[in-house]
Amino acid sequence: MDVSSLISTLSINDTCSNISNFAANVNGHRTEFVIGTFTNQNLIIATQFEKLYSLYSVSVDHTENGICTVEPIYSVHQLFGKDNIYGEAAARFITKELNIRKQLLIFLSLKDYSRNTVKSIAEAIKNYSSDKDVIIGPPGSGKTTYCGKVYDFYKDKLNRKVEVVNLDPANENMNYNPAIDVMKLVTVEDVMDSLNLGPNGALMYCMEYLEENFDWLLSQLVQIKNSYLIFDMPGQVELYTHHNSIKNIFGKLEKIGYHLCAVHMVDSHYCSDPAKFISTLLLSLSTMMQIGLPHVNVLSKADLLKKNSDKLDFNIDFYTDVLNLDYLLDLLDDGPLTKKYKKLNAALIELIQDYSLVCFILLDVKSEKSLLNLKSAVDKANGYIYGSGEERSIQALLSCAVGSRTESERYDTDFF
Numbered sequence: 001m002d003v004s005s006l007i008s009t010l011s012i013n014d015t016c017s018n019i020s021n022f023a024a025n026v027n028g029h030r031t032e033f034v035i036g037t038f039t040n041q042n043l044i045i046a047t048q049f050e051k052l053y054s055l056y057s058v059s060v061d062h063t064e065n066g067i068c069t070v071e072p073i074y075s076v077h078q079l080f081g082k083d084n085i086y087g088e089a090a091a092r093f094i095t096k097e098l099n100i101r102k103q104l105l106i107f108l109s110l111k112d113y114s115r116n117t118v119k120s121i122a123e124a125i126k127n128y129s130s131d132k133d134v135i136i137g138p139p140g141s142g143k144t145t146y147c148g149k150v151y152d153f154y155k156d157k158l159n160r161k162v163e164v165v166n167l168d169p170a171n172e173n174m175n176y177n178p179a180i181d182v183m184k185l186v187t188v189e190d191v192m193d194s195l196n197l198g199p200n201g202a203l204m205y206c207m208e209y210l211e212e213n214f215d216w217l218l219s220q221l222v223q224i225k226n227s228y229l230i231f232d233m234p235g236q237v238e239l240y241t242h243h244n245s246i247k248n249i250f251g252k253l254e255k256i257g258y259h260l261c262a263v264h265m266v267d268s269h270y271c272s273d274p275a276k277f278i279s280t281l282l283l284s285l286s287t288m289m290q291i292g293l294p295h296v297n298v299l300s301k302a303d304l305l306k307k308n309s310d311k312l313d314f315n316i317d318f319y320t321d322v323l324n325l326d327y328l329l330d331l332l333d334d335g336p337l338t339k340k341y342k343k344l345n346a347a348l349i350e351l352i353q354d355y356s357l358v359c360f361i362l363l364d365v366k367s368e369k370s371l372l373n374l375k376s377a378v379d380k381a382n383g384y385i386y387g388s389g390e391e392r393s394i395q396a397l398l399s400c401a402v403g404s405r406t407e408s409e410r411y412d413t414d415f416f
């Protein structure tokens with residue numbers, strides 16, 4: 001299917017687009033899907049034939065004669081194809097089921113339009129669209145703590161179906177009950193004993209073993225339907241800067257249609273020393289380059305950072321926004337250990353500024369507002385659009401319709 005020429009034929013002229021395709025088995029029929037997200041509209045193609053037969057346009061309205069409606073009103077128009085009232089009903093059903101809030105262009109070419117088939121089509125899209133966050137970062141940065149907290153928060157406060165997958169083969173003190181646990185496949189402790197390796201070597205081995213046994217992970221993942229997944233990852237830095245197993249595992253997950261977003265956590269304690277902060281920036285940048293996923297950098301334990309803010313050289317914004325590092329260069333050039341390396345300091349600062357990719361979100365896991373702030377950044381990085389089953393107040397729908405407030409901002413005013 002030549003999607004780009006189709007999109008230009010449909011005159012969807014949009015620079016901000018996100019298009020993906022995948023195939024799924026829907027009630028015994030191979031079905032090809034294309035999902036496109038644009039600023040003002042969404043596109044769904046679902047075909048069980050080689051061709052596209054019918055195109056429908058569904059508009060979503062939240063007011064009638066100027067008065068807000070309790071439920072959104074869906075108006076369906078068939079733009080081309082043979083008249084098919086079942087197709088129109090299917091287009092309406094899918095829009096509603098996926099809680100789509102923008103105009104939807106939907107091509108449906110199905111062998112039958114029974115309720116069962118149409119429901120399975122919506123399910124297949126939902127399964128595909130549910131996002132997955134991979135929580136990465138050095139040991140002790142707070143990944144496991146965050147996974148447990150965010151699990152409770154998503155489930156209890158945002159009403160999202162959510163599960164945590166533990167991929168750290170040496171995870172202690174999990175404050176959540178993992179839906180999948182890599183420690184059932186392999187543990188660092190066993191590898192250290194059986195192969196006589198140290199902890200670092202054993203962890204590398206475990207991730208290579210997981211890569212080789214990707215089918216084990218996949219067989220468990222397919223059993224989790226329709227949930228937002230959070231992957232708790234191991235902390236060893238080289239796994240994200242140059243070793244390839246984790247990158248390959250993420251690549252395989254993306255290939256089968258998972259949307260991943262990397263949430264990279266670094267202890268905000270490193271802000272207290274200019275040399276450590278530079279190494280934090282370099283680590284974050286090289287991880288972004290190596291992993292190559294939508295990426296959100298986080299400075300964790302912000303409560304401690306705030307408590308000790310008088311000990312910082314700059315305001316907290318300086319560390320989160322990473323806008324002008326020349327001030328940091330001055331400190332490095334005066335530092336007892338770093339003053340010898342003026343040229344190297346200047347080159348490192350220039351490298352980070354040239355890429356201009358790294359900035360941070362602060363996180364204090366004890367604050368719901370902080371969890372929400374991070375969630376909002378992750379949703380934006382992910383392009384999370386479908387929120388079926390999440391709270392649907394008229395206000396929320398209206399504000400989404402005009403694009404004025406994100407779900408987080410709504411939650412913010414509703415709960416705080």
Ligand SMILES: Nc1nc2c(ncn2[C@@H]2O[C@H](COP(=O)(O)OP(=O)(O)O)[C@@H](O)[C@H]2O)c(=O)[nH]1
Binds near residue numbers: 146
């Ligand atoms: N003060 C504070 N401590 C935190 C926070 N997040 C995690 N920690 C602590 O940091 C330590 C390491 O956390 P853990 O989640 O095991 O880190 P991981 O190795 O990255 O999984 C634990 O003692 C946590 O209690 C936070 O937001 N604030």
Ligand SMILES: [Mg+2]
Binds near residue numbers: 144168
């Ligand atoms: Mg951990």
